[in-house]
Amino acid sequence: MATINTETAFRFIGCSEVQEILGKQAEDERQLAELLEEVPLDSIYFHTHSFFLRHRFIERTYPNDFADWVDEQVRDHVLAERLSVVDPFDYKSLDALREELISIIDDHLSTLVTVPRAGFGTPFYFNRSRILEVPTGLEARTLREFRDAISDVDVSAIYYHVFEAHLRLQREENDFSAWIRGSLKLPELADRMQALNPYLGSLERLRSSLLTMCDDYLMKSGQASGAETR
Amino acid sequence: MIRELEQYRVVAPKGTIDFLQRLSDLVQGKRFLHINTVRYGGGMAEILRRLVPVMKAMGVEARWEVIAGTQEFSDVTRRIADGLQGRPETITDDMYQIYLDVSARNAKALDLAADLVFVHDPQPAALVDYRKGGKWVWRCHLDAGQPHRPVWTQFRRHVLKYDAAVFSLPEFAQRLPIPKFLIYPSIDPLTEKNRELTRAEIGEVLDRFGIAKRRPMLLQVARFDRFKDQLGAIRAYRMAKKHHDCQLVFAGGGVLHDPEGEAVLAEVQEAAGNDPDIHILQLPPEADREINALQRAASIVIQKASKEGFGVAVSEAMWKGKPVIGGTAGGVSAQIVDEATGFIVHSVEGAAFRIRYLLTNPSVMTRMGAMAKEHVRRNFLITRHLSDYLTMLKLLCPD
Numbered sequence: 001m002a003t004i005n006t007e008t009a010f011r012f013i014g015c016s017e018v019q020e021i022l023g024k025q026a027e028d029e030r031q032l033a034e035l036l037e038e039v040p041l042d043s044i045y046f047h048t049h050s051f052f053l054r055h056r057f058i059e060r061t062y063p064n065d066f067a068d069w070v071d072e073q074v075r076d077h078v079l080a081e082r083l084s085v086v087d088p089f090d091y092k093s094l095d096a097l098r099e100e101l102i103s104i105i106d107d108h109l110s111t112l113v114t115v116p117r118a119g120f121g122t123p124f125y126f127n128r129s130r131i132l133e134v135p136t137g138l139e140a141r142t143l144r145e146f147r148d149a150i151s152d153v154d155v156s157a158i159y160y161h162v163f164e165a166h167l168r169l170q171r172e173e174n175d176f177s178a179w180i181r182g183s184l185k186l187p188e189l190a191d192r193m194q195a196l197n198p199y200l201g202s203l204e205r206l207r208s209s210l211l212t213m214c215d216d217y218l219m220k221s222g223q224a225s226g227a228e229t230r
Numbered sequence: 231m232i233r234e235l236e237q238y239r240v241v242a243p244k245g246t247i248d249f250l251q252r253l254s255d256l257v258q259g260k261r262f263l264h265i266n267t268v269r270y271g272g273g274m275a276e277i278l279r280r281l282v283p284v285m286k287a288m289g290v291e292a293r294w295e296v297i298a299g300t301q302e303f304s305d306v307t308r309r310i311a312d313g314l315q316g317r318p319e320t321i322t323d324d325m326y327q328i329y330l331d332v333s334a335r336n337a338k339a340l341d342l343a344a345d346l347v348f349v350h351d352p353q354p355a356a357l358v359d360y361r362k363g364g365k366w367v368w369r370c371h372l373d374a375g376q377p378h379r380p381v382w383t384q385f386r387r388h389v390l391k392y393d394a395a396v397f398s399l400p401e402f403a404q405r406l407p408i409p410k411f412l413i414y415p416s417i418d419p420l421t422e423k424n425r426e427l428t429r430a431e432i433g434e435v436l437d438r439f440g441i442a443k444r445r446p447m448l449l450q451v452a453r454f455d456r457f458k459d460q461l462g463a464i465r466a467y468r469m470a471k472k473h474h475d476c477q478l479v480f481a482g483g484g485v486l487h488d489p490e491g492e493a494v495l496a497e498v499q500e501a502a503g504n505d506p507d508i509h510i511l512q513l514p515p516e517a518d519r520e521i522n523a524l525q526r527a528a529s530i531v532i533q534k535a536s537k538e539g540f541g542v543a544v545s546e547a548m549w550k551g552k553p554v555i556g557g558t559a560g561g562v563s564a565q566i567v568d569e570a571t572g573f574i575v576h577s578v579e580g581a582a583f584r585i586r587y588l589l590t591n592p593s594v595m596t597r598m599g600a601m602a603k604e605h606v607r608r609n610f611l612i613t614r615h616l617s618d619y620l621t622m623l624k625l626l627c628p629d
Contacts, residue, residue: 014249016621019412021400056243057608058567058601072568120576122558127398132621134253136245154245183475 012138012149013155015164017053018130022078026124028117029074032066033105035126041094042128043162047095048088049163050129056155056203066101073121079108084110088197092170113127143184147214155203162198189217234287234614241419242613243286249398254288257623258321261291263344267353269296271515273542274350274371280418281616295340303332307353313381314352314374321381333357342511345627358391366628368392371540373402373560380491380559381486394626398540399561411622414564415542423518424549427526435523441509446476446589449528451521453483454494457537460579461627464501465507467581474589477507481524483515493518525550531597545610553595555584565610571602
């Protein structure tokens with residue numbers, strides 16, 4: 001099955017991010033909630049999704065800037081933990097994600113007498129992303145080619161096809177699983193790739209997981225280590 | 231194959247060089263002009279000296295112009311730069327007129343036509359008054375977060391004529407009605423300051439300065455300046471010294487013609503007393519290999535300043551696989567991943583505790599150093615800087 005050579009090549013697209021400073025900053029948790037209401041959606045995107053584009057290798061304690069700041073600068077571990085479990089993949093839109101974040105902070109503040117603030121820590125600076133799509137020139141028509149491209153491609157392409165795809169296509173499937181299901185007709189492998197949760201690790205770990213899945217499948221098909229027919 | 235870019239393949243993350251080539255396809259033939267004040271000296275000039283030829287080789291019409299000025303112009307622009315960084319400076323109308331006059335002369339002499347013009351720091355900033363088209367971006371390398379108000383008010387009118395401004399950290403920026411972007415500084419791993427050195431080269435430098443090779447070394451690379459807190463580093467070293475037979479090395483710039491630097495150096499020498507394990511080195515600006523060797527020989531690097539710019543010396547040390555113990559000032563905490571590549575501390579005692587912890591656990595030191603190098607590889611190398619510039623060129627100057 002893994003030797004299927006599809007007519008529809010997978011074209012790898014990478015991306016580059018420019019960070020824009022919005023000039024808005026929160027000193028405490030109430031301000032954080034208030035500014036979350038008013039900042040553009042690109043800023044919500046920056047501090048949740050593209051967080052992973054900026055932390056490609058080292059895994060942080062928490063998977064978004066809000067939880068990170070509340071933990072490290074405000075030292076409010078309860079709110080940090082509550083914000084950390086917000087999985088952006090559970091939300092179809094950035095608006096819905098914004099609502100959830102605000103709701104969690106409001107609920108947390110309603111249980112407190114005083115508003116936790118950064119104190120000796122640094123304020124939270126709101127930024128936003130400007131993403132440029134960059135075709136990498138890499139293409140795959142077989143699972144072997146796909147696997148080799150995943151191994152070599154700039155890691156921003158993995159971000160683009162997994163994280164960006166979620167928002168771009170507004171569906172649970174990422175670009176990789178969609179192509180493997182639709183073009184290579186390998187539903188079992190596609191299901192495994194779709195089930196990957198990219199929010200629990202770094203992009204390099206995600207690359208490693210994708211390679212392991214491909215290798216496992218190729219091994220099972222008895223075509224590991226270059227034995228695959230072209 | 232682009233030779234100027236290929237040399238970075240061995241140091242850049244996987245896929246980066248091919249990605250940069252594809253990125254450059256999107257900006258072929260675009261004219262990208264950089265303007266600053268010096269060709270040599272300072273981190274910005276070092277990076278431009280590498281980046282501009284690479285961009286040209288990639289098909290971007292990149293140019294680099296340097297403005298000419300008089301001694302009076304230098305004096306005024308130094309005052310403007312100091313004022314933007316918060317020092318109370320008085321700039322009279324006559325002084326400011328010198329700034330404007332020299333800017334006008336430079337505008338006539340230079341070819342300012344480009345699709346994107348990057349003007350670095352305040353010295354050439356008034357050239358924007360003579361812009362002839364294209365997008366103009368003011369690249370502020372200074373910490374202008376808390377400027378001396380009269381200086382900022384006077385200078386701001388030039389900034390407002392730009393299409394965008396770029397800062398090194400969000401907290402270095404002022405409120406402005408134009409878009410503000412964030413670009414971190416970077417280091418070039420192939421320069422004399424950062425290239426790999428042989429054991430013999432490192433040993434030669436240590437011998438020259440009388441530093442023991444087989445005992446742990448703590449290093450602080452910083453000019454002698456009260457904000458760099460060398461005295462705090464000595465206190466932290468002394469607390470750690472009770473438990474570990476270590477050495478402390480300060481590598482800073484010379485303090486000739488700098489009364490404040492001389493005073494700080496004298497205080498540091500007095501605090502060091504006759505401790506033979508404290509080495510205070512005054513190095514000339516061109517001592518890149520010496521700094522490189524000291525960073526490579528160090529066990530731990532300390533950058534615990536109370537006020538700091540971006541502090542790219544942190545990335546330099548991390549690139550050499552060293553854990554860094556740093557404070558929260560400036561860009562230090564933006565470079566260190568706390569408890570992964572080093573430690574962010576808030577006091578002398580915190581620094582002492584982390585020094586002791588690392589010296590007691592050499593395997594942690596090794597692991598953190600390795601992580602630090604990988605972190606810099608992905609975030610603070612010149613290849614990332616190149617990607618930022620090409621991306622900005624494409625986004626600000628679409629076809």
